[in-house]
Amino acid sequence: xxxxxxxxxxxxxxxxxxxxxxxxxxxxxxxxxxxxxxxxxxxxxxxxxxxxxxxxxxxxxxxxxxxxxxxxxxxxxxxxxxxxxxxxxxxxxxxxxxxxxxxxxxxxxxxxxxxxxxxxxxxxxxxxxxxxxxxxxxxxxxxxxxxxxxxxxxxxxxxxxxxxxxxxxxxxxxxxxxxxxxxxxxxxxxxxxxxxxxxxxxxxxxxxxxxxxxxxxxxxxxxxxxxxxxxxxxxx
Numbered sequence: 572x573x574x575x576x577x578x579x580x581x582x583x584x585x586x587x588x589x590x591x592x593x594x595x596x597x598x599x600x601x602x603x604x605x606x607x608x609x610x611x612x613x614x615x616x617x618x619x620x621x622x623x624x625x626x627x628x629x630x631x632x633x634x635x636x637x638x639x640x641x642x643x644x645x646x647x648x649x650x651x652x653x654x655x656x657x658x659x660x661x662x663x664x665x666x667x668x669x670x671x672x673x674x675x676x677x678x679x680x681x682x683x684x685x686x687x688x689x690x691x692x693x694x695x696x697x698x699x700x701x702x703x704x705x706x707x708x709x710x711x712x713x714x715x716x717x718x719x720x721x722x723x724x725x726x727x728x729x730x731x732x733x734x735x736x737x738x739x740x741x742x743x744x745x746x747x748x749x750x751x752x753x754x755x756x757x758x759x760x761x762x763x764x765x766x767x768x769x770x771x772x773x774x775x776x777x778x779x780x781x782x783x784x785x786x787x788x789x790x791x792x793x794x795x796x797x798x799x800x801x802x803x804x805x806x807x
Contacts, residue, residue, distance in 0.1 A: 576636040577648035577757050580747055584740070585655040588662035597669050599662055602796070606661055609791035614653035617784060620706070621645060621653075629702050629764045636757045657788045659740070664733040664789060677728030681719075684727055688715050691779070703765040707776045711783045718790045730789055734782055741781050745773045 592599040599606075622643055624630055632646050640647040676683075695708035718727070749772040750756030760774055768775040 573636055574638060576747075576753070577646065578638055578651070580744060580757075581648060581651040581655045584659050584744060588659045591662070597662075597665050599665055602665065602792075605792050605795035606658070608795055609661070609788045610654055610657045612791055613657060613784065613787040616787070617653050618643075618645065618650065620710075621649060624702065624706075627702065628761055630761060631759045633755055633757050633759055635755060636753075653784075656744070657784065660733065660737050660785050661788055661792060663737055664729065664785075667733055667736065668729060671732070674728040676731045677724075680727035680731055681724045683731060684715055684719055684724065688712055688719075691715070698766070701764050701766065703760070703774070703776050707779050707783075711779045714783050714786050714790070718786055721790065721794070726789060726793055730786060733789075734785055737781070737785065738778075741778075742771070742773070745777055745781075746771055749773050749777075 588599070591597070592603075622645055625632075625644055632649065637646045637648060642650060691708045691712040695705045695712060698704040698708070718730075746752055748757045749760070749769075751772045756772065765774050765776050770778065
């Protein structure tokens with residue numbers, strides 16, 4: 572059964588959000604028209620990145636926990652990861668938007684962003700000898716900047732709240748992936764390519780990687796929804 576562990580992790584990640592997608596309050600399924608393109612575009616970007624890092628040895632996958640099905644040198648479970656995790660995280664985003672009407676982090680969202688952008692930029696530039704650290708922090712810098720230019724902070728408070736809430740499942744899922752609860756990690760990192768600072772067994776870079784993955788999905792997701800709203804209003 573252990574060869575199905577990564578696959579099972581994907582199934583567990585998506586199971587509850589998928590089961591609740593047709594719930595009458597949040598009505599997540601009605602937003603899939605924007606969600607699936609966002610997941611597809613973001614997933615393509617991250618899969619190219621993932622493939623590149625796998626090929627150059629930034630990380631590798633433990634065959635002990637894989638079904639053995641590969642596409643372009645990536646296990647099928649890794650492909651699924653970029654669908655199941657964004658699906659679950661945007662579900663968290665929508666649930667929080669529904670049940671917490673006030674944008675509680677809105678007032679501090681811009682200052683947080685204005686701090687994160689230069690900090691991420693400096694960390695990335697100071698660690699150009701480490702592939703995961705440099706690329707990760709520089710991509711996060713670019714994504715935060717692009718999002719701010721597009722929306723001027725409109726969704727940042729909601730995004731940061733979702734990110735903070737998503738850290739709990741992140742610690743569980745990435746904990747399994749990096750070996751916190753099992754004999755060996757599923758994803759094996761080359762510590763020469765990162766800061767070798769761990770949150771339990773999770774490389775600190777993963778927290779930023781997760782942030783960028785979520786932000787890119789939300790950025791595209793809201794762009795598509797806004798475009799549909801504008802077209803609907805014009806047609807009235």
